[in-house]
Amino acid sequence: MARVRVLGSGREVGRAAILVEGSGGSLLMDYGVNFDERDNPIFPEYVRPRDLSGVVLTHSHLDHVGASPLLYISVKPRLYATPLTLDVTRVLLHDMIKIGGANLPFDEGVVDDMLSSATTIGYNEEVDLGGLRFKLLHSGHIPGSASVLVEVDGRAVLYTSDVNVIETKLVGPAMLDGLSVDLVIVESTYGSTNHPPRQFVEDRFYESLREVVESGGVALVPVFSVSRGQEVLCILAERDPPWQVWVDGMVRDVAEFYLKHSGYIRLYGLLAKAMREYNLVRGWQDRRVAYREPGVIVASSGMLKGGPSLYYLKRIAENPKNAVFLVSFQGRGTPGRQILETGLTLAEEIPVRARVEWFDLSSHIDQNGVIRILKNMKADKVALVHGTPRAQEALAKRIKEELGLQVEIPAVGDTIEL
Secondary structure, eight states, X not given: OOEEXXXXXXXXXXXXXXXXXXXXXXXXXXXXXXEOTTOOEEOOOOOOGGGOSEEEOOOOOHHHHTTGGGGGSSOOOOEEEOHHHHHHHHHHHHHHHHHHGGGOSOOHHHHHHHHHTOEXXXXXXXXXXXXXXXXXXXXXXSTTOEEEEEEETTEEEEEEESOOOSOOSSOOXXXXXXXXXXXXXXXXXXXXXXXOOHHHHHHHHHHHHHHHHHTTOEEEEEOOTTTHHHHHHHHHHHHOOSSEEEEESTHHHHHHHHHHTGGGOTTHHHHHHHHHHSEEOOSHHHHHHHTSSSEXXXXXXXXXXXXXXXHHHHHHTTOTTOEEEEOSOOOTTSHHHHHXXXXXXXXXXXXXXXXXXXXXXXXXXBHXXXXXXXXXXXXXXXXXXXXXXXXXXXXXXXXXXXXOOEEEOOOTTOEEEO
């Protein structure tokens, strides 16, 4: 009998790990990592690598790929992903090891061995593992990201992974309409809320930047290195601002991979223009210049936990002419969350007198989006993962009332029989 085991992301955000098992084999979809407040890694539940028919990485965010090298220390299960996902995953895993290698049970050599043996596949390309078949579908989350449709023992399971149904600068909406499945496993990160209209947010974001720069200030935009940073650059490039724009951190490296894999980028020309025309920080000399004149600095990391964005924050925070515009989710205990809640940075408790705002440029689906996806497919059962219990309960209630579907909210370690 086919079944699904939730090894991670059950009643929590991140640490994604979903295992589909049947008499024809088993497929692990994602194997991510979360970090506690001391930056110690929290891995998914254990699975024996030699028992896996294959592993799929749906996209390159660490909460979906960060634990995957654990599966390749002694054996090498077959690994599948889009080529862009594999390229960016290598960069992120190497960076994770560089920052916190002492707390990790693998090194760069394991990562390189894992990725060198991987098979790249495109959307809608069916893979037969001998008794179990799957294919990747466009998920609309970030460039190269995928949902996974699995067939085993006469049952069909759709794992949306992180998914979105709106058009952004980098990617178009998910392509999941018309599917017929026994179970859909869908993320619920924003299960209790809805995002404001995207164009409204982009317009307000740009006008806020203009106000700061034209008043003689510096606007720091801390961003996630993967996707969010490049999305912000495209928003700026589309409007062609007359001010200085600086780009710092791993945002540059990931953007280069995006340009290399142009077929995954919806508005390729905007990203190419940004990387051609904006100031790319190459070292400390550039860094010391970037914040001394009015302009915009787009820098990682998005939660201000480290990287160049933290360097800039310490230098602009106390001037009320400046601004810190957050565009990413701010986790508990992070400097970004601290600034929003208290107006102070964490370690030194530097008062942030600069203007602080948060703009919802999320690449995750909201409550209305989940309902829309489910309305446009036939599903017997829904399982909510990758969300807080509060958000999941709100979403489950609406799904049951509006669509009449059976909904499960599995915890880590739970099994769903098909």
